[in-house]
Amino acid sequence: MEWVRFTFAAIFLIFAAVMESIAVFGVYKFKFVMNRMHAAAIGDTLGLMLGAVGLIILKGLSWFSLKMVIVVVFLWMTSAISSHVIMRMEYSIDEEAVNEETEKMQTGGTQ
Amino acid sequence: MSRKRSDYRSTFYSRIENFVNGKEEFLLYKPSGNTEARQLEALEEELTEAADLLDKREAQQRLQDSTEPLDFLKKFHRLYGIIAAIICLTMMILLMSAVSWLPRFGNPSNPANNEVIKRYIEKGQEETGAVNIVTGLILNYRGFDTMGETHVLFIAASCVMILLLIAEGEEKKSSYAFDRYMEPKNDIIIQKAANFIVPVVFVFGIYVILNGHLSPGGGFSGGAIIGAGMIIHVSAFGFKKTGRFFNEHVYKVGKVSALCFYVCCLSYYFYMGAHGYDNHIPLGTPGNILSSGLILFINMFVGTEVACTMYAFYALFRKGGL
Numbered sequence: 001m002e003w004v005r006f007t008f009a010a011i012f013l014i015f016a017a018v019m020e021s022i023a024v025f026g027v028y029k030f031k032f033v034m035n036r037m038h039a040a041a042i043g044d045t046l047g048l049m050l051g052a053v054g055l056i057i058l059k060g061l062s063w064f065s066l067k068m069v070i071v072v073v074f075l076w077m078t079s080a081i082s083s084h085v086i087m088r089m090e091y092s093i094d095e096e097a098v099n100e101e102t103e104k105m106q107t108g109g110t111q
Numbered sequence: 112m113s114r115k116r117s118d119y120r121s122t123f124y125s126r127i128e129n130f131v132n133g134k135e136e137f138l139l140y141k142p143s144g145n146t147e148a149r150q151l152e153a154l155e156e157e158l159t160e161a162a163d164l165l166d167k168r169e170a171q172q173r174l175q176d177s178t179e180p181l182d183f184l185k186k187f188h189r190l191y192g193i194i195a196a197i198i199c200l201t202m203m204i205l206l207m208s209a210v211s212w213l214p215r216f217g218n219p220s221n222p223a224n225n226e227v228i229k230r231y232i233e234k235g236q237e238e239t240g241a242v243n244i245v246t247g248l249i250l251n252y253r254g255f256d257t258m259g260e261t262h263v264l265f266i267a268a269s270c271v272m273i274l275l276l277i278a279e280g281e282e283k284k285s286s287y288a289f290d291r292y293m294e295p296k297n298d299i300i301i302q303k304a305a306n307f308i309v310p311v312v313f314v315f316g317i318y319v320i321l322n323g324h325l326s327p328g329g330g331f332s333g334g335a336i337i338g339a340g341m342i343i344h345v346s347a348f349g350f351k352k353t354g355r356f357f358n359e360h361v362y363k364v365g366k367v368s369a370l371c372f373y374v375c376c377l378s379y380y381f382y383m384g385a386h387g388y389d390n391h392i393p394l395g396t397p398g399n400i401l402s403s404g405l406i407l408f409i410n411m412f413v414g415t416e417v418a419c420t421m422y423a424f425y426a427l428f429r430k431g432g433l
Contacts, residue, residue, distance in 0.1 A: 029131065030131075031132075074308075077304050077307060078304070081301060081304045084298075084300055085301060088298065
Protein backbone atom coordinates (compact mmCIF):
# COMPACT_ATOMS: atom_id res chain seq x y z
CA MET A 1 0.00 0.00 0.00
CA GLU A 2 2.78 2.36 0.93
CA TRP A 3 4.53 1.63 -2.34
CA VAL A 4 1.39 2.15 -4.41
CA ARG A 5 0.81 5.49 -2.74
CA PHE A 6 4.43 6.50 -3.22
CA THR A 7 4.31 5.55 -6.91
CA PHE A 8 1.17 7.58 -7.57
CA ALA A 9 2.59 10.57 -5.72
CA ALA A 10 5.87 10.29 -7.62
CA ILE A 11 4.04 10.17 -10.94
CA PHE A 12 2.07 13.30 -10.09
CA LEU A 13 5.14 15.14 -8.84
CA ILE A 14 7.15 14.19 -11.93
CA PHE A 15 4.34 15.45 -14.16
CA ALA A 16 4.28 18.67 -12.16
CA ALA A 17 8.02 19.10 -12.68
CA VAL A 18 7.61 18.42 -16.40
CA MET A 19 4.83 21.01 -16.65
CA GLU A 20 6.89 23.61 -14.83
CA SER A 21 9.88 22.98 -17.06
CA ILE A 22 7.65 23.26 -20.15
CA ALA A 23 6.42 26.59 -18.78
CA VAL A 24 9.96 27.89 -18.23
CA PHE A 25 11.03 26.64 -21.66
CA GLY A 26 8.06 28.35 -23.27
CA VAL A 27 8.67 31.65 -21.51
CA TYR A 28 12.17 31.78 -22.94
CA LYS A 29 11.41 30.23 -26.31
CA PHE A 30 8.38 32.18 -27.50
CA LYS A 31 8.89 35.59 -29.07
CA PHE A 32 5.46 37.15 -28.65
CA VAL A 33 4.14 38.38 -25.31
CA MET A 34 0.83 36.59 -25.37
CA ASN A 35 2.43 33.26 -26.27
CA ARG A 36 4.78 33.71 -23.35
CA MET A 37 1.91 34.48 -21.02
CA HIS A 38 0.15 31.34 -22.13
CA ALA A 39 3.27 29.31 -21.37
CA ALA A 40 3.68 30.92 -17.95
CA ALA A 41 0.04 30.25 -17.09
CA ILE A 42 0.58 26.52 -17.71
CA GLY A 43 3.08 26.41 -14.87
CA ASP A 44 0.84 28.55 -12.66
CA THR A 45 -2.21 26.33 -12.98
CA LEU A 46 -1.58 22.81 -14.19
CA GLY A 47 1.89 22.35 -12.71
CA LEU A 48 0.75 23.74 -9.38
CA MET A 49 -2.31 21.51 -9.23
CA LEU A 50 -0.37 18.37 -10.13
CA GLY A 51 2.26 19.13 -7.50
CA ALA A 52 -0.38 19.73 -4.83
CA VAL A 53 -2.23 16.51 -5.70
CA GLY A 54 1.04 14.60 -5.49
CA LEU A 55 1.77 16.02 -2.07
CA ILE A 56 -1.75 15.26 -0.84
CA ILE A 57 -1.41 11.64 -1.96
CA LEU A 58 1.97 11.42 -0.28
CA LYS A 59 0.67 12.79 3.03
CA GLY A 60 -2.77 11.19 3.14
CA LEU A 61 -6.07 12.86 3.99
CA SER A 62 -5.75 15.27 6.91
CA TRP A 63 -5.93 18.98 7.73
CA PHE A 64 -2.75 19.30 5.73
CA SER A 65 -4.45 18.15 2.54
CA LEU A 66 -7.36 20.53 3.15
CA LYS A 67 -4.90 23.38 3.44
CA MET A 68 -3.24 22.29 0.20
CA VAL A 69 -6.62 22.30 -1.54
CA ILE A 70 -7.29 25.82 -0.28
CA VAL A 71 -3.86 26.93 -1.49
CA VAL A 72 -4.59 25.50 -4.93
CA VAL A 73 -8.00 27.21 -5.07
CA PHE A 74 -6.53 30.57 -4.14
CA LEU A 75 -3.60 30.33 -6.50
CA TRP A 76 -5.88 29.24 -9.32
CA MET A 77 -8.06 32.26 -8.76
CA THR A 78 -5.30 34.79 -8.33
CA SER A 79 -2.58 33.72 -10.73
CA ALA A 80 -4.90 33.00 -13.62
CA ILE A 81 -6.60 36.35 -13.11
CA SER A 82 -3.33 38.22 -12.86
CA SER A 83 -2.32 36.66 -16.18
CA HIS A 84 -5.64 37.81 -17.58
CA VAL A 85 -5.12 41.38 -16.34
CA ILE A 86 -1.59 41.58 -17.74
CA MET A 87 -2.88 40.25 -21.04
CA ARG A 88 -5.58 42.90 -21.21
CA MET A 89 -3.06 45.62 -20.40
CA GLU A 90 -0.82 44.33 -23.17
CA TYR A 91 -3.76 44.22 -25.55
CA SER A 92 -4.94 47.73 -24.76
CA ILE A 93 -1.57 49.48 -24.54
CA ASP A 94 0.91 47.92 -26.90
CA GLU A 95 -0.66 48.50 -30.29
CA GLU A 96 2.71 48.83 -32.00
CA ALA A 97 3.83 45.34 -31.08
CA VAL A 98 0.62 43.82 -32.37
CA ASN A 99 0.89 45.73 -35.63
CA GLU A 100 4.50 44.69 -36.07
CA GLU A 101 3.67 41.06 -35.52
CA THR A 102 0.83 41.11 -38.01
CA GLU A 103 3.07 42.79 -40.56
CA LYS A 104 5.71 40.15 -40.04
CA MET A 105 3.17 37.44 -40.62
CA GLN A 106 1.91 39.06 -43.76
CA THR A 107 5.39 39.42 -45.22
CA GLY A 108 6.34 35.83 -44.50
CA GLY A 109 8.02 35.98 -41.13
CA THR A 110 11.60 37.08 -41.74
CA GLN A 111 13.13 37.86 -38.39
CA MET B 112 18.46 10.79 -41.66
CA SER B 113 14.99 11.98 -42.39
CA ARG B 114 14.22 14.21 -45.27
CA LYS B 115 11.71 16.99 -45.51
CA ARG B 116 8.74 16.44 -47.73
CA SER B 117 8.59 18.60 -50.81
CA ASP B 118 5.29 20.13 -49.68
CA TYR B 119 6.44 20.56 -46.08
CA ARG B 120 5.60 24.27 -46.04
CA SER B 121 1.90 23.64 -46.35
CA THR B 122 1.57 20.88 -43.75
CA PHE B 123 0.15 21.26 -40.26
CA TYR B 124 3.50 20.45 -38.63
CA SER B 125 5.30 23.27 -40.37
CA ARG B 126 2.67 25.66 -39.01
CA ILE B 127 3.32 24.30 -35.51
CA GLU B 128 7.05 24.76 -36.02
CA ASN B 129 6.49 28.32 -37.17
CA PHE B 130 4.28 28.92 -34.16
CA VAL B 131 7.00 27.70 -31.79
CA ASN B 132 9.55 29.92 -33.54
CA GLY B 133 7.27 32.92 -33.28
CA LYS B 134 6.80 33.33 -37.04
CA GLU B 135 3.10 32.57 -37.21
CA GLU B 136 0.07 33.04 -35.02
CA PHE B 137 -2.96 30.81 -34.96
CA LEU B 138 -5.09 33.10 -32.90
CA LEU B 139 -4.48 36.57 -34.27
CA TYR B 140 -6.87 38.25 -36.67
CA LYS B 141 -5.79 38.07 -40.28
CA PRO B 142 -7.07 40.76 -42.62
CA SER B 143 -9.21 39.36 -45.42
CA GLY B 144 -9.14 40.47 -49.02
CA ASN B 145 -11.75 43.16 -48.49
CA THR B 146 -10.77 46.12 -50.67
CA GLU B 147 -12.42 48.79 -48.53
CA ALA B 148 -10.60 47.64 -45.42
CA ARG B 149 -7.32 47.68 -47.34
CA GLN B 150 -7.91 51.22 -48.53
CA LEU B 151 -8.68 52.27 -44.98
CA GLU B 152 -5.49 50.62 -43.79
CA ALA B 153 -3.47 52.40 -46.46
CA LEU B 154 -4.97 55.73 -45.39
CA GLU B 155 -4.16 55.01 -41.76
CA GLU B 156 -0.59 54.13 -42.68
CA GLU B 157 -0.17 57.41 -44.51
CA LEU B 158 -1.55 59.31 -41.57
CA THR B 159 0.77 57.61 -39.09
CA GLU B 160 3.76 58.26 -41.36
CA ALA B 161 2.91 61.95 -41.52
CA ALA B 162 2.54 62.08 -37.74
CA ASP B 163 5.92 60.36 -37.34
CA LEU B 164 7.57 62.93 -39.61
CA LEU B 165 6.09 65.79 -37.61
CA ASP B 166 7.27 64.19 -34.37
CA LYS B 167 10.81 63.82 -35.73
CA ARG B 168 10.96 67.46 -36.82
CA GLU B 169 9.75 68.64 -33.45
CA ALA B 170 12.33 66.50 -31.68
CA GLN B 171 15.13 67.88 -33.90
CA GLN B 172 14.07 71.45 -33.19
CA ARG B 173 13.95 70.76 -29.50
CA LEU B 174 17.49 69.35 -29.66
CA GLN B 175 18.71 72.45 -31.51
CA ASP B 176 17.07 74.74 -28.97
CA SER B 177 18.61 72.95 -26.03
CA THR B 178 22.25 72.71 -27.14
CA GLU B 179 23.49 75.47 -24.83
CA PRO B 180 22.76 73.97 -21.38
CA LEU B 181 23.92 70.56 -22.62
CA ASP B 182 27.61 71.35 -22.09
CA PHE B 183 26.99 72.28 -18.51
CA LEU B 184 24.92 69.14 -18.02
CA LYS B 185 27.70 66.98 -19.47
CA LYS B 186 30.24 68.46 -17.08
CA PHE B 187 27.84 68.03 -14.20
CA HIS B 188 27.21 64.41 -15.07
CA ARG B 189 30.92 63.64 -15.30
CA LEU B 190 31.56 65.27 -11.94
CA TYR B 191 28.53 63.53 -10.49
CA GLY B 192 29.84 60.12 -11.53
CA ILE B 193 33.29 60.77 -10.07
CA ILE B 194 31.91 62.03 -6.75
CA ALA B 195 29.46 59.16 -6.51
CA ALA B 196 32.25 56.64 -7.10
CA ILE B 197 34.40 58.29 -4.42
CA ILE B 198 31.57 58.27 -1.88
CA CYS B 199 30.72 54.65 -2.63
CA LEU B 200 34.37 53.59 -2.28
CA THR B 201 34.79 55.36 1.06
CA MET B 202 31.57 53.88 2.39
CA MET B 203 32.67 50.43 1.22
CA ILE B 204 36.05 50.74 2.90
CA LEU B 205 34.53 52.02 6.15
CA LEU B 206 31.90 49.29 6.31
CA MET B 207 34.34 46.52 5.42
CA SER B 208 36.76 47.65 8.13
CA ALA B 209 33.87 47.79 10.62
CA VAL B 210 32.81 44.26 9.67
CA SER B 211 36.33 42.95 10.26
CA TRP B 212 36.14 44.26 13.85
CA LEU B 213 32.89 42.43 14.62
CA PRO B 214 33.07 39.40 16.96
CA ARG B 215 32.90 35.94 15.42
CA PHE B 216 29.46 34.48 14.75
CA GLY B 217 28.19 31.97 17.33
CA ASN B 218 30.60 32.93 20.08
CA PRO B 219 28.80 32.49 23.46
CA SER B 220 30.50 35.59 24.88
CA ASN B 221 29.17 37.87 22.15
CA PRO B 222 27.42 41.03 23.35
CA ALA B 223 24.21 39.85 21.68
CA ASN B 224 24.01 36.78 23.94
CA ASN B 225 23.18 38.54 27.19
CA GLU B 226 20.69 38.09 29.99
CA VAL B 227 17.95 40.07 28.17
CA ILE B 228 17.18 37.25 25.73
CA LYS B 229 17.16 34.72 28.55
CA ARG B 230 14.64 36.85 30.43
CA TYR B 231 12.42 37.20 27.35
CA ILE B 232 12.36 33.46 26.69
CA GLU B 233 12.02 32.27 30.27
CA LYS B 234 9.67 34.81 31.76
CA GLY B 235 8.03 36.33 28.68
CA GLN B 236 4.81 34.34 28.80
CA GLU B 237 4.46 34.75 32.52
CA GLU B 238 5.01 38.51 32.56
CA THR B 239 3.18 39.60 29.40
CA GLY B 240 0.60 36.82 29.12
CA ALA B 241 1.25 36.40 25.40
CA VAL B 242 1.95 32.93 24.02
CA ASN B 243 3.70 34.48 21.03
CA ILE B 244 6.92 35.72 22.59
CA VAL B 245 7.66 38.10 19.71
CA THR B 246 4.38 39.96 20.17
CA GLY B 247 4.93 40.18 23.90
CA LEU B 248 8.40 41.49 23.19
CA ILE B 249 7.59 44.19 20.65
CA LEU B 250 4.36 45.44 22.26
CA ASN B 251 5.23 45.11 25.91
CA TYR B 252 8.94 45.03 26.71
CA ARG B 253 9.83 47.22 23.74
CA GLY B 254 6.58 49.12 23.44
CA PHE B 255 8.38 52.43 23.21
CA ASP B 256 10.23 51.29 20.10
CA THR B 257 7.01 50.07 18.45
CA MET B 258 5.28 53.34 19.29
CA GLY B 259 8.05 55.13 17.41
CA GLU B 260 7.56 52.81 14.44
CA THR B 261 3.85 53.54 14.30
CA HIS B 262 4.56 57.25 14.43
CA VAL B 263 7.02 56.78 11.58
CA LEU B 264 4.19 55.22 9.54
CA PHE B 265 1.94 58.15 10.37
CA ILE B 266 4.61 60.68 9.43
CA ALA B 267 5.39 58.85 6.18
CA ALA B 268 1.73 58.87 5.18
CA SER B 269 1.49 62.56 6.06
CA CYS B 270 4.56 63.37 3.95
CA VAL B 271 3.17 61.47 0.97
CA MET B 272 -0.08 63.38 1.40
CA ILE B 273 1.79 66.69 1.47
CA LEU B 274 3.63 65.81 -1.72
CA LEU B 275 0.94 64.06 -3.74
CA LEU B 276 -2.48 65.11 -2.48
CA ILE B 277 -4.32 67.24 -5.02
CA ALA B 278 -6.65 69.41 -2.99
CA GLU B 279 -9.04 70.92 -5.53
CA GLY B 280 -9.42 72.50 -8.94
CA GLU B 281 -9.16 71.34 -12.52
CA GLU B 282 -6.16 69.16 -11.83
CA LYS B 283 -8.15 67.10 -9.35
CA LYS B 284 -10.94 66.56 -11.85
CA SER B 285 -8.59 65.43 -14.61
CA SER B 286 -6.54 63.14 -12.36
CA TYR B 287 -9.72 61.57 -10.96
CA ALA B 288 -11.14 61.07 -14.43
CA PHE B 289 -8.01 59.51 -15.94
CA ASP B 290 -6.84 57.43 -13.03
CA ARG B 291 -7.65 54.19 -14.87
CA TYR B 292 -7.00 55.47 -18.36
CA MET B 293 -4.81 52.53 -19.31
CA GLU B 294 -6.43 49.89 -17.15
CA PRO B 295 -9.26 47.57 -18.08
CA LYS B 296 -12.47 49.10 -16.83
CA ASN B 297 -15.23 47.03 -15.24
CA ASP B 298 -13.59 43.75 -16.16
CA ILE B 299 -16.15 41.12 -15.20
CA ILE B 300 -13.52 38.43 -14.55
CA ILE B 301 -11.62 40.56 -12.05
CA GLN B 302 -14.84 41.63 -10.36
CA LYS B 303 -16.12 38.09 -9.88
CA ALA B 304 -12.75 37.01 -8.51
CA ALA B 305 -12.63 40.02 -6.19
CA ASN B 306 -16.12 39.18 -4.94
CA PHE B 307 -14.72 35.85 -3.84
CA ILE B 308 -11.27 36.90 -2.65
CA VAL B 309 -11.79 40.23 -0.86
CA PRO B 310 -14.02 38.96 2.01
CA VAL B 311 -11.71 36.01 2.60
CA VAL B 312 -8.70 38.33 2.70
CA PHE B 313 -10.43 40.68 5.15
CA VAL B 314 -11.43 37.82 7.45
CA PHE B 315 -7.92 36.41 7.31
CA GLY B 316 -6.42 39.79 8.17
CA ILE B 317 -8.78 40.23 11.13
CA TYR B 318 -7.89 36.72 12.29
CA VAL B 319 -4.18 37.50 12.10
CA ILE B 320 -4.67 40.71 14.10
CA LEU B 321 -6.86 39.16 16.79
CA ASN B 322 -4.58 36.14 17.18
CA GLY B 323 -1.45 38.26 17.32
CA HIS B 324 -0.66 37.23 20.89
CA LEU B 325 -1.46 33.55 20.32
CA SER B 326 0.05 32.67 16.95
CA PRO B 327 2.48 34.15 14.44
CA GLY B 328 1.19 37.47 13.22
CA GLY B 329 0.11 40.68 14.82
CA GLY B 330 -0.90 44.18 14.00
CA PHE B 331 1.65 44.92 11.33
CA SER B 332 1.16 41.79 9.23
CA GLY B 333 -2.62 41.71 9.67
CA GLY B 334 -2.91 45.37 8.77
CA ALA B 335 -0.85 44.78 5.65
CA ILE B 336 -3.20 41.93 4.66
CA ILE B 337 -6.30 44.11 5.12
CA GLY B 338 -4.67 46.94 3.16
CA ALA B 339 -3.90 44.53 0.32
CA GLY B 340 -7.55 43.41 0.35
CA MET B 341 -8.68 47.02 -0.02
CA ILE B 342 -6.23 47.53 -2.89
CA ILE B 343 -7.71 44.47 -4.65
CA HIS B 344 -11.18 45.93 -4.16
CA VAL B 345 -10.16 49.27 -5.63
CA SER B 346 -8.46 47.77 -8.65
CA ALA B 347 -11.51 45.63 -9.36
CA PHE B 348 -14.39 48.02 -8.70
CA GLY B 349 -12.89 51.53 -8.79
CA PHE B 350 -12.74 54.28 -6.23
CA LYS B 351 -16.45 55.06 -6.28
CA LYS B 352 -17.47 51.71 -4.83
CA THR B 353 -14.59 51.50 -2.36
CA GLY B 354 -15.46 55.00 -1.19
CA ARG B 355 -18.72 53.64 0.22
CA PHE B 356 -16.88 51.97 3.07
CA PHE B 357 -13.46 53.63 2.99
CA ASN B 358 -13.10 57.27 2.05
CA GLU B 359 -11.09 60.23 3.25
CA HIS B 360 -13.31 60.77 6.28
CA VAL B 361 -13.01 57.16 7.46
CA TYR B 362 -9.28 57.34 6.81
CA LYS B 363 -8.77 60.44 8.94
CA VAL B 364 -10.95 59.29 11.82
CA GLY B 365 -9.63 55.73 11.87
CA LYS B 366 -5.99 56.62 11.60
CA VAL B 367 -5.86 59.44 14.11
CA SER B 368 -8.09 57.74 16.69
CA ALA B 369 -6.13 54.49 16.40
CA LEU B 370 -2.89 56.35 17.00
CA CYS B 371 -4.36 58.27 19.96
CA PHE B 372 -5.76 55.16 21.65
CA TYR B 373 -2.48 53.37 21.07
CA VAL B 374 -0.49 56.16 22.66
CA CYS B 375 -2.96 56.25 25.61
CA CYS B 376 -2.55 52.51 26.26
CA LEU B 377 1.22 52.67 26.13
CA SER B 378 1.41 55.87 28.19
CA TYR B 379 -0.52 54.14 30.94
CA TYR B 380 1.99 51.29 30.89
CA PHE B 381 4.92 53.70 30.88
CA TYR B 382 3.57 55.83 33.70
CA MET B 383 2.76 52.89 35.95
CA GLY B 384 6.02 51.09 35.14
CA ALA B 385 8.19 54.16 35.65
CA HIS B 386 6.69 54.84 39.06
CA GLY B 387 6.76 51.21 40.14
CA TYR B 388 3.00 50.84 40.54
CA ASP B 389 0.96 47.76 39.75
CA ASN B 390 -1.00 48.39 36.54
CA HIS B 391 -4.16 46.48 37.63
CA ILE B 392 -4.72 44.96 34.19
CA PRO B 393 -5.49 41.22 34.49
CA LEU B 394 -3.27 39.10 32.26
CA GLY B 395 -5.73 36.22 32.00
CA THR B 396 -4.81 32.65 31.18
CA PRO B 397 -2.28 32.44 28.34
CA GLY B 398 -3.89 30.90 25.26
CA ASN B 399 -7.30 32.57 25.55
CA ILE B 400 -8.33 35.29 23.13
CA LEU B 401 -8.98 37.73 25.98
CA SER B 402 -5.62 37.52 27.67
CA SER B 403 -2.26 39.25 27.87
CA GLY B 404 -3.58 42.61 29.06
CA LEU B 405 -3.67 45.40 26.53
CA ILE B 406 -1.70 43.60 23.81
CA LEU B 407 -4.87 42.56 21.98
CA PHE B 408 -6.14 46.15 21.79
CA ILE B 409 -2.73 47.53 20.87
CA ASN B 410 -2.61 45.00 18.02
CA MET B 411 -5.99 46.19 16.79
CA PHE B 412 -4.87 49.83 16.80
CA VAL B 413 -1.61 49.03 15.02
CA GLY B 414 -3.55 46.97 12.44
CA THR B 415 -5.92 49.88 11.71
CA GLU B 416 -2.99 52.23 11.34
CA VAL B 417 -1.07 49.96 8.96
CA ALA B 418 -4.14 49.14 6.83
CA CYS B 419 -4.97 52.84 6.45
CA THR B 420 -1.37 53.66 5.53
CA MET B 421 -1.10 50.91 2.92
CA TYR B 422 -4.32 51.91 1.22
CA ALA B 423 -3.49 55.62 1.39
CA PHE B 424 -0.12 55.07 -0.30
CA TYR B 425 -1.79 53.17 -3.14
CA ALA B 426 -4.56 55.71 -3.62
CA LEU B 427 -2.27 58.73 -3.40
CA PHE B 428 0.22 57.39 -5.89
CA ARG B 429 -2.55 56.39 -8.26
CA LYS B 430 -4.79 59.43 -8.41
CA GLY B 431 -3.52 61.93 -5.84
CA GLY B 432 -6.37 61.60 -3.37
CA LEU B 433 -8.31 59.16 -1.26
